Amino acid sequence: MKKVLLFAVVMMFSGQALAEDFFSNLFRFKGVKPMTDKLYKDSCGECHFAYQAGLLPKRSWEKMMLADQLSDHFGEVADLEEEDRIAIRDMLVADAADTSIYKRSMKIDRSIPENATPLRITETPYIKKKHKEMTDKYVKFNPKVKSLINCNTCHREIEKGIFDDDTVLIPNFGYWSEIE
Amino acid sequence: MKKVVILGLAICFAPALAQANLIPEMLSQYEAEGGSNFDAAAGKKMWSQEFASEDGDMRSCATCHNSDVRTAGKHKKTGKVIAAMAPSVPFVALEEGDEPRYTDVKKIEKWFKRNCKWTYGRECTVQEKGDFLMFLKDQ
Known part of the structure; x- marks a missing residue:
């Protein structure tokens, strides 16, 4: 009897967990893709919020992460070790807004004219409008x-x-x- | 058996070692790279010495870190609080993931590079870095 009861309790909780998983997966692509990488947070998040890659298109990150650009990062010196600079650039490019399946990233990307390469997230038309x-x-x-x-x-x-x-x-x- | 015990001890103390203050190691490294007779007084003087930036404003280490290194500083532009530089000030994590100062070589070099360029418009020499650490070490 005890075993059956235990089994039932376990089932109940795992059922709940499954349901929660199901619902969170359903909305998974609503916002922008979260970024949890430690190198990224350590390298960029020391000075400002570690903005997600999905907030700007690939061409913006490629430009921002050039060594010269980082030396004058909106007036600040944000130099990185070469290997870190490449690793972070690749990370940002991989999840950039124009390759993302997340809804808000897609909206940001669609709002930017093709010939524009914004470096400030706050200057993208979608973010401005919002x-x-x-x-x-x-x-x-x-x-x-x-x-x-x-x-x-x-x-x-x-x-x-x-x-x-x-x-x-x-x-x-x-x-x-x-x-x- | 001996090896097992050593391994066990190593594992136990590894986290403690990882948190150790690396200033002495950094000083010997800078010595190996050509620095000598690191001078706390020189480091202290340089700390508050002001340099004109391209924008015309005056900059020194103290602009963001405060002249009293035992107090927390504030980033000139963003206003972000910067933990005190003095090793004697007990470590308090201001944000999740913060680690005590002087425990990560890469981080020390990263910020020397960035901040020397911001303040002096060039990277610091090993002598200057050694002088700075010599000054900060006993604060």
Whole structure:
């Protein structure tokens, strides 16, 4: 009897786990592909949020990761060891927006004119459009936000590649869904 | 049997060793590369010495790290908090995955390269790097 009971309990929990897996897989390609690589986080995430590869197209990452570009990375020196530079560039290129099957990556890529190679994520038309309502009071003059480059300050599920409106919590203001 | 015991001990102490302060090793490495008589006073002087950047602003190590290396600094542009440089300040992880200072050779070299270029417009010599570490070592 005890064994049967134990079996039932085990089944119950594994059933739940399976169901959770099923649902998370169903929405797997909704946002952008999460990036968990340690080299990437260590090399880029020391100074700023380690932006996912799926936020810019391949040509943008190829340009940004040139050695000369890294020496003047938006005014900062971001030099990397040559082997790391190549490894990170390849990682970014492999999951870039224009090769991604993630919904938001596809939208970002489609919004960029073919002849443009943006280096700033905040200057891609899709991201610009999505932040149209983010006026200075929420961002620039909000000491806890300051700039749109600090994505993770408001996008609380960003590590999972989720950018949905209901995950946006603006410091000093609250959930976006409640402000709107 | 002896080998097994050594292996066991090595495994036990490996994490502790990995966290060790690498300044002495770095100093001998810089010596091997041509540096000599590393001077804490020279390192200290250079720490606060200001250099004009291309943009016209004055830059020194202290711009972002503070002149008192026992206090946390702040990145000039991004405002990001930078942990104190002094080894005597107890390590506190500011973010997930943070590791104590001076425990990773690659990281030490990476930041010497980036920050010397930012401050002086060129990479530091082994002598300068040695002087800096000599100064920071006992802070």
